[in-house]
Amino acid sequence: MAKSLFEEKLNSDKFLVTTEVGPPKGADVSEMVHLIEMLKDKVDAINVTDHQSSVMRFPSLGGCLLVKELGGEPILQVTCRDRNRLALQADLLLAYSRGIRNVLCLTGDSIDVGDHKEAKPVFDLDSVQLLKMIRIMESGKDMGGNDLKGTPEFCIGASVHPAADFIEPQLIKFEKKVVAGAQFFQTQGIYDLDSLRRFMQFASQFQVKILAGIIVMASARMARYMNENVPGVIVPQFIIDEFAGVEKGKGLQKGIEIAARTIKAIKEEKLCHGVHIMAVGNERVVPEILEAADL
């Protein structure tokens, strides 16, 4: 039996679409609720980010509970940056007890890129160890070897960077994540399909599902900024140039067009098993992208 609706779909041949919402900076969740309601029936699952770019926000777990309450399928993003192994396990037990079954295991961006630069980075575990930790919990034990009363079960995923400028060590890490138990991967942003093609040639030897990351950008300035400042984001020059030629105020339209075009190409070529759309602040245009990509 599948552990979640999302896992059931992962095991099918369906072309999967996931997206993500970033929780608010503050206690007012009305906008997030609105986004979740708008997106929940249009995608297969919604990730909730965990203090993305090390910027303190409403928690991922809280966001996933909202997705659940509103009838959506959440993917809990968990990073190792802010919690040690006790807190990570506890959060996962809470998540499971409230019906959250999909977890994306991430190391987490470094504190230095965020808005609390003086905080203590934890990194008690790394992403590979976190995946393993979940599989250990599923065996009925905690990381200390003690019995758990009630065993959680999760559908777990991880991230991978097919467009990294030095791919070999990333591939080794990808393989370690597969061995540690990752069932699905959501990739970092993909712009040129060549890197994705090369990566899929390697990845297709493993029994895992790969969702290509699509980052929606809204201007040349944003593209440049992300390229320079956001960890793991590499925006090729041709994309920046494409934005630069666009008249003022039409940037987001361009972003939608590029995202839809990339998704279409991926789907037509059956390059991988789906896409993960990251609209970073422009989540409201996700339905438009899906429509433009004939999804």
Add this chain to the structure above:
Amino acid sequence: MIVAEQKPLEEIGQMIAPYEKVLILGCGTCMTVCGAGGEREVSFLHGALQVAQARSGTNVHDFVEYTVKRQCDFEFLDLVADRISEVDAVLSLGCGIGVQAIAERFPDTPVLPGVNTSFMGMTSEWGIWDERCAACGDCRLDETAGICPITRCTKGILNGPCAGTKNGKCEANREIDCAWVLIYRRLERLGQLEKMRRYYPPRNFRTIPRPRRIVSRVKVEPGESNGQIAI
């Protein structure tokens, strides 16, 4: 060696404010090499503090300067016992260990840290020191081709690079090499990439219940028996 930086003059001024007679005590070992508190820095600081108090027009302090070979050993501290007994406070330019050794050896004398002890590192070029070891108590350098991921990767992660590395540099600081890129390249060069494919379990932080202590199996005594293994 241990690397430190001298504290700002203003902070030092505030620390010494309550004391009249102050011994500025340098350390001849690591602090000399890293330019934070050797004989030269003791003398510079002495001068600077005097100028500062002349400017403020309050001639409250009386400074003495001296530099011992090592502040972290009682053996060397004993040599300055007389000087210390004559002052109201010691402004130590030794690392945090030196400061604490003084506090322990001279319980009646206040001791003030004149430097911020930063890390254990090496001299990359003169004037540039880089952290190389965090004394984790469980050295893994054989698995990582002699490059320490615990100190040189911002996240201290053990199973390979995060996705933030770009142009071989770290996501946290584009000036600094990504430790895992360095490790990969060197393992490749040594024909040992299989070491990177292994899974490394989470670190055992019990190896470092603070404060740490090492009890040597080697009998360390002055004189002839020095260097013999104790059974």
